[in-house]
Amino acid sequence: MTDETVGIVGAGIVGLATGREIALGRPGTRVVVFEKERQVAVHQTGHNSGVVHAGIYYAPGSLKADLCVRGVSLLREYCQERKLPYQEIGKLVMAVREDELGRMEGLYERAKNNHVPDLRKISKDEIKEIEPHAGGIAALHSPRTAITDYPAVARRFAEDIEAAGGQVRLDFAVDSLTEVPGGIEVGSGEERVRVDRLILCAGLQSDAVAKLARDERAPRIVPFRGEYMLLRPERADLVRGLVYPVPDPRYPFLGVHFTPRVDGSVEVGPNAVLALAREGYKLSTFSVKDLAQLAAYPGAWRMAAQHWRTGLKEYRGSFSTKAFMKDAGAYVPGVGAGDVVRGGAGVRAQALDPDGTLVDDFRIHRVGRVTAVRNAPSPAATASMAIAEHIAEAVFAPA
Structure with missing residues (x-):
């Protein structure tokens, strides 16, 4: 039994899974999750395609490979127990x-x-x-590849935390982290909350929050927007399961694919274009601050020098439905611009090293009382419960 308080910054699926793991696995430990939005799972989790990845793509021995395979079994069991959607559509x-x-x-x-x-x-x-x-x-x-409803899973994780005596503090935008004797003060405006240990699961803001904790500056987050089309309802029966291309190994993106959702709709996409704001879900959304920070980072220019041609190609789909659907038609012949309508978009928090390398694997490290998740792209939602186990082990390992 302990009487520690563990703080978690970020109420996406990884942060909530981690809070749940600690609240249930370490009786007596109080968990407090801090979230700047007014509800959980607003950003990457809330814009997720819903795919439960089987572990096909990831380098053997990497964290992605190990935690994805473990995470699938944990997630399947959790969804079955809680009667949450989980459909093995292949x-x-x-x-x-x-x-x-x-x-x-x-x-x-x-x-x-x-x-x-x-x-x-x-x-x-x-x-x-x-x-x-x-x-x-x-x-x-x-x-065995499946689909689920990740926002629903995340909401249930939040309920589990609160049922175990923890808190999910919404509308709490963390703007300061201050070391104090034996702990850390987490600040939002004038309010301060003391915790004994802190875990950073801030997704699109992970490098900014890590800076508050005086962590390393690299890697930096580059936001990539993925835009989707939706098959018209009368054309949704063109695919039964997930249809993916063979991915290009030079990029951590999987290419345009067909994704049935648990609500019966079918997405086509995404492309992968540089977003002009960290939370830039629309083409018209931009942030001067975010763009200035990106322009000041040498790794961004090195990435652009390597991949500008691919970037221009991806942008074509943002402006032309016909161009967007050109590649998709190779996988389901006959599907074209007239079979789809514009759907939603998500923004991926892609970590970038100073040499311009797009970080592929999960990157999690501990500095003193702070454990920082610096890169957790797909399949982080699939692997969330296994990532939570990994983080909990790192947090409570002897220094």
């Missing part, structure tokens, strides 16, 4: 050109090393049996 990762077959084979070997369940290689004819309207010359079929 996924095809599909090659549409001969030059993609080598990459697909490499992906298969990687997935086998990650112990992805029931994954198999299938032929063109077998693709048609699973997805009658799909194109493709070969594919990987992952029947």
Whole structure:
């Protein structure tokens, strides 16, 4: 039994899963989650596509690989116990050109090393049996890949924290972190809350909050907006499960794909364009402060020098539905601009190192009483409960 108070900055799914893990796993520890918005799961969690990834893509031995595979089993069990949506609709990762077959084979070997369940290689004819309207010359079929409702899961995590005696403090924008004897004061305006240990799960604001804790400046967060189309309701039956391209290994993005949602709609997307604000969900949203900080970071210019051509291509889809759907039509032939309407958008908090490298793996480290999550992109929602276990172990490990 302890009488410690653990603070968590950020009420997205990772922060709430971590709060729940500590509140339930360490009786007597009081958990306080600080969130600047007036409800939980507003940003990355609230704009998530809902896919529960099986672990196909991630480098064996990486945190992503280990925590994704563990996280799937924990999440499936949690959703079943709490009667939350969890539908194993399956996924095809599909090659549409001969030059993609080598990459697909490499992906298969990687997935086998990650112990992805029931994954198999299938032929063109077998693709048609699973997805009658799909194109493709070969594919990987992952029947256990699922979809869920991550905001609903996050809300339930918050309820679990409060049921265990913790707090979720909404409308509490953290603007100061001050070391005091034996702990840290978390400040918002004139209010101060003392905690014994602090965990930073601030997503799009992770580097800014880490700066308050005097953590390392790098990596910095670069916001990438992903925009979606929606298949018109009368065309939603064109896909039964998830249809993905073979990803380009140079980028941490998976490309435009077809994603059925638990509400019956089907998303097409996303593209990946540089957002002009950290919370820039619309093309017209920009922040002078965010852009100035980005322009002052050498890593941003190095990234731009490496990837500007790809960036321009991605932007075309922001202005032209026809351009957006051009690539998608290779995977479900016949689908075009007339079959979709503009959908929503999300912003991914992508960490960037000073040399211009897009950070791929989760990056979590501890400095004294502060544990900072500096990079937690997809599959962080899938892996959230396993990430929570990992963080809790790091927080309470002997210094």
